[in-house]
Amino acid sequence: MNNNHIDIVIVGAGPTGLLAANLLGQAGLSVLLIDKSKEPLNLPRAISIDDEGCRSIDMAGLGAELKSILKTSEGSRYLNEDGQIVGEVGPGPVEFGWPKRNIFHQPQLEALLTNGLKRFPKVHFERATELTNFHQNSEEVIAKISGYEVHCQILIAADGARSQTRELLGVKFPGEAYPQDWVVLDLHEDRDQEPVSKFFCDPKRPWVSIPTTYGGRRYEFMLLPGEDRQEMLQHGRLKSLLHATRKLTPQDIMRAAVYTFEARVATTWGQGRVWLAGDAAHLTPPFAGQGMNAGLRDATNLAWKAALVVKGADPSLLKTYEAERKKPARDMVQLAVAMGEVVMPVGKSSIYRDALMAGLKRFPGARDFVLGMKFKPPPTYQTGVFIGLDDATQPPASLIGRMLPNPNIKDNGKIVFLDTLLGTNFTLIAQSEPGRSWLRELDENTWSIELEKVYLSDDTGAPDMKGYRPIRAHRDQVILLRPDRYVLGAFKPDEADKFLLNLKTLLFLKQ
Secondary structure, eight states, X not given: OOOOEEEEEEEOOSHHHHHHHHHHHHTTOOEEEEOSOSSOOOSOOOOEEEHHHHHHHHHTTOHHHHHTTOEEOOOEEEXXXXXXXXXXXXXXXXXXXXXXXXXXXXXXXXXXXXXXXXXXXXXXXXXXXXXXXXXXXXXXXXXXXXXXXXXXXXXXXXXXXXXXXXXXHTOOOOBSSOOEEEEEEEESOOSOOOSOEEEEOOSSOOEEEEEOSSSOEEEEEEOOTTOOTTGGGSHHXXXXXXXXXOOOOGGGEEEEEEEEEOOXXXXXXXXXXXXXXXXXXXEOOGGGSOHHHHHHHHHHHHHHHHHHHHTTXXXXXXXXXXXXXXXXXXXXXXXXXXXXXXXXXXXXXXXXXXXXXXXXHTOHHHHHHHHSGGXXXXXXXXXXXXXXXXXXXXXXXXXXXXXXXXXXXXXXXEEEEGGGGOOSSEEEEEOSHHHHHHHHTOOGGGGXXXXXXXXXXXXXXXXXXXXXXXXXXXXXXXXXXXTTSBEEEEEOGGGHHHHHHHHHHHTTOOO
């Protein structure tokens, strides 16, 4: 790279780093993305992406390409050691424009995100390139990268569980639970093509069967005490693990490996202008399918804040990234651990588990919370870059601090998702005539941020009224939407000046 001054350096080209690079490129920034590997790893790793993750990639302008590589999951099934179904949850409703669970092949997703970078002439991607050291001051980060030096305003470290950047920062990465080894076996072909994840809750050896998009299936088997990692990967042992399910030849195997499922959260996620994201900041067991998805949420949250800092906001804004994301990430880690203990009870009687599952059948809400996607914390923040989170004058069903729903609406006679009207910047949304009139007359220059405007009709014309109803809670107000689709605040037109003063303070903008 010839230019040694750049806006953002991103370390690590997994899904988290690639999404961040696309979002920052979309914001018009100069970006250097580096990865120490010479070639992309052409193996499946993460295989499930949720509705929030899909929405983030759609925000980056790659939604159509994403749809072409996904298969919708129909939910999860939980079986005891006798093969009897003790719990089952379907796909759930669509709230944010995408199915809650989707199956994908990670090499395809990374190729999609990598190709997306070609849209941005100021984004550069270098492989076989490694961050070796850095130091920072109040104005910049000076990064030493494989023999040369780069000056940047912000460094984002998405360099994985063994993050070199985290080590250089001196940040501890304590465990939230004891680690557990599992055999992970990806097969090219499998006769079981049902798009359902199956959890076999056998106290003798818990195992999982997960659908894939390429005609095969993933199998995961817990290692028991005393079992040797390498010996368990011998073909004879793999055959014995699968003997009750299917035959196995060496040609069937795409990948066989032993992974340690860990639960960890970094004590702090960054300092000054250097911030961790994805597995560098948190590791979660796979029972909730949220490891990669949590990283995508990190990238979506951090990217717009980093862009705002590059464009003039005080770097203190970056601290709100950890303030918003750390607790939800830790909650997800702890819930994944708890879920593993419920459905994967090694050496314990299954009587209590089966009784729990049977009891849950009588209470669908509780069943969905424990077994379905509702165990995932809703996309809501309790603190951070918001105005009016605890304001009693806001509507009882206020969306402030929550991700905006993405219902179908009518636009010029066509039925479209609301997201098709939203851009990549902050967005002001008006639903009533006073709000629309104020928005039409607004001098955007007074707001000091890049703004887009959306005008919705009073009756909305929305075919999906259930999905649209939460937005109508603010029908007499103008909604300010963050670039990551979270509602920053809402105000009546005659309160706009006061709201703007609060906003500039909140975003660390010059008054």
